[in-house]
Every structure is written in C-alpha cells, then in structure tokens.
Amino acid sequence: MERRATAVADNERVPTVIADDAHIIYRVLQGPGAGNSPLASFKRIATRTKNSNIREVHAVKGVSFVAYRGEAIGLIGTNGSGKSTLLRAVAGLLPVSRGGIYAAGQPSLLGVNAALMNELPGDQNVELGCLAMGMSPAEVKAKKDEIIEFSGINEKGDFSSLPMRTYSSGMSARLRFSIAAAKQHDVLLIDEALATGDASFRKRSEARVRELRAQAGTVFLVSHSEQSIRDTCERCIWLEAGSIRADGPTADVMKEYEAFSRR
Numbered sequence: 326m327e328r329r330a331t332a333v334a335d336n337e338r339v340p341t342v343i344a345d346d347a348h349i350i351y352r353v354l355q356g357p358g359a360g361n362s363p364l365a366s367f368k369r370i371a372t373r374t375k376n377s378n379i380r381e382v383h384a385v386k387g388v389s390f391v392a393y394r395g396e397a398i399g400l401i402g403t404n405g406s407g408k409s410t411l412l413r414a415v416a417g418l419l420p421v422s423r424g425g426i427y428a429a430g431q432p433s434l435l436g437v438n439a440a441l442m443n444e445l446p447g448d449q450n451v452e453l454g455c456l457a458m459g460m461s462p463a464e465v466k467a468k469k470d471e472i473i474e475f476s477g478i479n480e481k482g483d484f485s486s487l488p489m490r491t492y493s494s495g496m497s498a499r500l501r502f503s504i505a506a507a508k509q510h511d512v513l514l515i516d517e518a519l520a521t522g523d524a525s526f527r528k529r530s531e532a533r534v535r536e537l538r539a540q541a542g543t544v545f546l547v548s549h550s551e552q553s554i555r556d557t558c559e560r561c562i563w564l565e566a567g568s569i570r571a572d573g574p575t576a577d578v579m580k581e582y583e584a585f586s587r588r
C-alpha cells in the first residue's frame with residue numbers, strides 16, 4: 326500500500342477515525358441442509374467442530390489509515406472491493422474480525438438504504454430522522470421546512486405529504502441525504518447517495534458536504550462517480566479486493582485507478 330505525504334504535518338491534525346490492520350469477514354450459511362438441523366448443531370457444539378456449510382467471505386483484509394478532522398475522503402475501487410463493508414464497519418454496524426477501527430464520536434452512515442418508513446409521508450420521516458439523530462423537538466420544528474426545501478422533493482408537487490413508497494429512488498435518496506446533512510456530524514459516511522440525485526441536486530449536496538467539512542467534521546464518500554469524488558474530496562483511498570492499493574491526494578490516486586481500470 327502506498328501512503329503519500331499530505332500538506333499539513335500529521336501531528337498538527339486531529340484524528341477522527343483510525344483503522345488499524347482491520348479485517349472484516351462475513352460468515353454465510355449456505356442454504357438449508359442436513360448440517361443445519363438442531364441435532365447437527367448440537368453435535369458440533371459437543372464435538373467442537375465447525376459447520377462445513379458456513380462459508381467465509383474475507384471482504385476487508387488488513388486495512389490501516391488515519392482520517393483527520395476537516396478531511397473529505399473518497400473511497401474508490403471496483404465492484405466488490407470492500408468499500409461499503411469498510412464504511413459499515415466505521416459506522417459500527419459490522420464487527421471487525423481482527424485489528425481495530427476507532428472513531429471519535431458516533432459516525433453516521435448515510436446510505437441509500439438508510440432506514441426510513443416507506444408508509445409514512447416524507448415530512449414525518451424528516452421528523453423521525455431528525456429525532457433519531459438526537460435533535461430536540463424544537464430543533465426539528467425549526468429545521469423541517471429547510472430540509473424539505475433542500476431535498477427538492479416538492480419541486481414537482483406536494484410530495485412531502487405523500488408516503489415515501491410513492492417516491493422515485495432518486496427522490497428518497499435526496500430526502501435521506503437532506504435529513505442526514507441537516508446535522509453537523511463528527512464523522513459523516515456517505516454511500517453512493519450523491520450519485521442518485523440529478524445534476525442540480527448533486528451540486529447542492531456537494532456544496533453541503535464542503536460546508537460540513539468546513540465545520541470541522543470528517544466526511545467519507547463512497548462513489549463510482551469520478552466527478553463527485555473529484556469535486557468533493559481532496560484525499561482518496563483506493564480499495565481493491567479488500568486491501569488498500571493507494572491512499573493520497575485525489576488527483577494522484579484517481580490517475581492510478583484509471584490506469585488500472587483501463588487494463
């Protein structure tokens with residue numbers, strides 16, 4: 326793995342996320358079979374043997390990096406290289422099998438799959454989402470209209486009073502992003518959310534990511550959109566097959582990644 330020097334000396338900056346030789350392994354039970362019966366499980370416990378129906382997927386293999394306050398870091402890599410897995414582990418949603426991931430505060434993962442209630446209208450989801458992020462009811466009331474306005478879901482009619490299930494995937498992603506971005510996070514993790522919006526929303530959300538960074542948080546952005554990464558992140562980590570291939574200034578890492586992708 327290549328790690329290049331950055332403009333500010335590491336000892337002058339405040340670390341927000343430290344990954345130390347982190348390994349993440351998924352354990353997948355392969356279909357129903359004789360080996361999965363209660364009796365077979367009991368025999369395995371008694372004889373201390375492993376279930377041969379369990380397959381391990383070693384998704385992240387010994388990843389180490391330090392992220393600092395004020396940085397926006399793009400995570401790039403081909404499909405299945407471990408980007409989302411790493412992000413989920415930073416958010417504390419997946420356990421690390423070996424090594425460690427340490428984070429300041431509670432990182433917030435903003436993914437296209439973030440849990441909102443499909444049956445509830447957008448405006449109620451805004452309230453729920455804000456309360457879940459720890460805002461007071463008064464803060465929620467003050468921010469609600471601004472969040473809906475930012476999301477732009479009402480641009481084509483009064484959609485905020487309709488259930489979320491009537492939204493297009495881009496509209497729900499915009500609402501999720503707008504809710505999460507309404508709060509200052511110590512560490513904000515964004516998984517592909519910017520790519521689903523249209524061009525004007527992408528511009529607005531990229532500007533918001535820059536603001537969040539300026540307010541001293543750290544932002545991680547997983548995206549296949551080269552433009553989003555270039556416009557938002559000055560540092561980039563390239564993951565390939567679960568390992569870091571390069572970590573440094575976005576322009577340099579992108580150049581290497583493009584050369585690799587062209588091969």
Ligand SMILES: Nc1ncnc2c1ncn2[C@@H]1O[C@H](COP(=O)(O)OP(=O)(O)OP(=O)(O)O)[C@@H](O)[C@H]1O
Nearest residue numbers: 351353382384402403404405406407408409410411
């Ligand atoms: N829930 C899961 N159970 C088992 N294996 C998984 C699970 N989620 C992901 N994987 C595996 O882990 C590896 C990394 O997947 P991950 O989703 O982190 O990659 P990614 O870089 O985010 O991919 P993409 O760019 O396609 O979104 C892949 O081999 C994938 O098959």
